[in-house]
Amino acid sequence: MARKKIDISQAVMAADLGYAQKIRDMLKERGILMVNLIGSPGSGKTTLLERTLAGLDLKCAVIEGDVATDRDALRIRATGTPSVQINTNGGCHLEANWIDSTLEKLPLDGLDLIFIENVGNLVCPAEFDLGEDYKVAISSLPEGSDKPLKYPLLFSEAGAVVLTKVDLKPYIDFDEVLYWDDVTRLNPHGRRLRVSSVTGEGMQFWLKLLYDWCDAKKQAAKGE
Numbered sequence: 115m116a117r118k119k120i121d122i123s124q125a126v127m128a129a130d131l132g133y134a135q136k137i138r139d140m141l142k143e144r145g146i147l148m149v150n151l152i153g154s155p156g157s158g159k160t161t162l163l164e165r166t167l168a169g170l171d172l173k174c175a176v177i178e179g180d181v182a183t184d185r186d187a188l189r190i191r192a193t194g195t196p197s198v199q200i201n202t203n204g205g206c207h208l209e210a211n212w213i214d215s216t217l218e219k220l221p222l223d224g225l226d227l228i229f230i231e232n233v234g235n236l237v238c239p240a241e242f243d244l245g246e247d248y249k250v251a252i253s254s255l256p257e258g259s260d261k262p263l264k265y266p267l268l269f270s271e272a273g274a275v276v277l278t279k280v281d282l283k284p285y286i287d288f289d290e291v292l293y294w295d296d297v298t299r300l301n302p303h304g305r306r307l308r309v310s311s312v313t314g315e316g317m318q319f320w321l322k323l324l325y326d327w328c329d330a331k332k333q334a335a336k337g338e
């Protein structure tokens with residue numbers, strides 16, 4: 115029997131864009147900001163979130179994406195913030211239809227800000243629209259200063275690039291001038307921040323950016 119190969123990837127992507135638009139419409143109506151954190155495994159996403167949630171005077175919730183375990187959701191819940199874990203069971207990124215069904219499990223009333231911590235990966239998560247307002251690239255000093263040009267999609271589309279673990283600078287050979295030059299070339303309009311979740315360096319600028327983004331989202335909702 116002759117076999118015919120059918121490419122369903124286009125259809126799957128198109129269906130997911132429908133979910134992303136549904137999420138975007140719902141969040142716009144409610145004035146809730148959604149920020150999608152994307153970075154390598156161990157780049158410091160959950161630690162940055164823990165520190166952020168302790169410093170932000172906003173009502174937040176977190177959707178955690180990991181291949182396996184609910185460890186990150188447990189860390190977030192320990193801060194007193196509602197968090198739901200999605201396990202991708204091998205998948206390397208989150209998709210909008212999963213975010214859509216997960217939002218039903220979060221207390222949306224009165225919420226200001228939803229963070230998504232995507233699966234640790236610099237490649238695939240950048241390709242998927244989750245209905246977020248901003249993707250934020252999280253890259254850490256120990257990963258090396260050559261990463262922006264090697265993984266250009268994420269760095270070019272991010273609303274902000276956050277360089278984490280800057281407290282390790284004295285111990286690591288990292289060309290910060292090259293790093294920021296490359297980021298700026300890829301993404302001239304994105305915000306650029308350097309933070310340490312250990313010392314707190316740079317955290318005030320990150321928190322200020324989140325407040326500004328939240329204010330803008332609420333203003334847009336009022337202007338509807």
Ligand SMILES: Nc1nc2c(ncn2[C@@H]2O[C@H](COP(=O)(O)OP(=O)(O)OP(=O)(O)O)[C@@H](O)[C@H]2O)c(=O)[nH]1
Nearest residue numbers: 154155156157158159160161234278279310311312
């Ligand atoms: N020195 C230093 N270590 C950090 C900093 N932020 C995180 N770490 C450490 O980096 C390691 C990984 O941090 P996580 O926050 O779990 O990283 P993650 O990006 O959430 O990792 P995955 O969820 O597995 O992708 C932990 O040992 C943290 O303590 C920082 O600013 N400075």
Ligand SMILES: [Mg+2]
Nearest residue numbers: 159160186231
């Ligand atoms: Mg994590």
